[in-house]
Amino acid sequence: MDTWTCEVAYRRHHRRVGARVGDAWTVEKRFLAPLPDILPDTDRHLETRVAKDAFVRAAGVDYSVPPGLTRRRVQVRLSPTAVRVFLEGRLIACHERSYVPADVVTDPDHVRLLRLAREARASLARGDVPAEVPDLTHYDALLGASL
Numbered sequence: 001m002d003t004w005t006c007e008v009a010y011r012r013h014h015r016r017v018g019a020r021v022g023d024a025w026t027v028e029k030r031f032l033a034p035l036p037d038i039l040p041d042t043d044r045h046l047e048t049r050v051a052k053d054a055f056v057r058a059a060g061v062d063y064s065v066p067p068g069l070t071r072r073r074v075q076v077r078l079s080p081t082a083v084r085v086f087l088e089g090r091l092i093a094c095h096e097r098s099y100v101p102a103d104v105v106t107d108p109d110h111v112r113l114l115r116l117a118r119e120a121r122a123s124l125a126r127g128d129v130p131a132e133v134p135d136l137t138h139y140d141a142l143l144g145a146s147l
Helices: 003-009 021-029 108-126 137-143
Strands: 044-049 055-058 061-064 073-078 082-087 090-096
Touching: 044 055, 055 073, 061 082, 061 090, 061 108
Parallel strands: none
Antiparallel strands: 044 073, 055 061, 073 082, 082 090
16 A cells, blocks of 8 residues: 555544444455455357358447358357357457448458459359369270260
8 A cells, every 4th residue: 555545544534434444344354255266257248140241240249250251140259359250160350340330350360361353263163274174084984885
């Protein structure tokens, strides 16, 4: 304790308590217990589905997740400072929490993977994917078929 507490604060008479502060503190100390070592879990736990654009919405903010998880159920854990997204108990995304309404929080890796997935999907739709034509003569020989 500091000098001011001992010499000034504890010697004051508190009208509501009806005693000196130091005397009241001495009586009250006996009823106080130490705080537990582990603080209770104050995080908010949610379960939601991943949107088709690879985002999950939590507390009015969209957070990115790796693409390819569309419609999968994920668990979201909101702490005052972070948002963590879990799939079947495995951490798949971690973001700094945003309190800006309708904000969009992205991870650069998720954005890159999403761009690559969209490019691959577009290539498939255009038919730009080179496909190797397999040599089926080996199968014809196995089955005894000849043309």
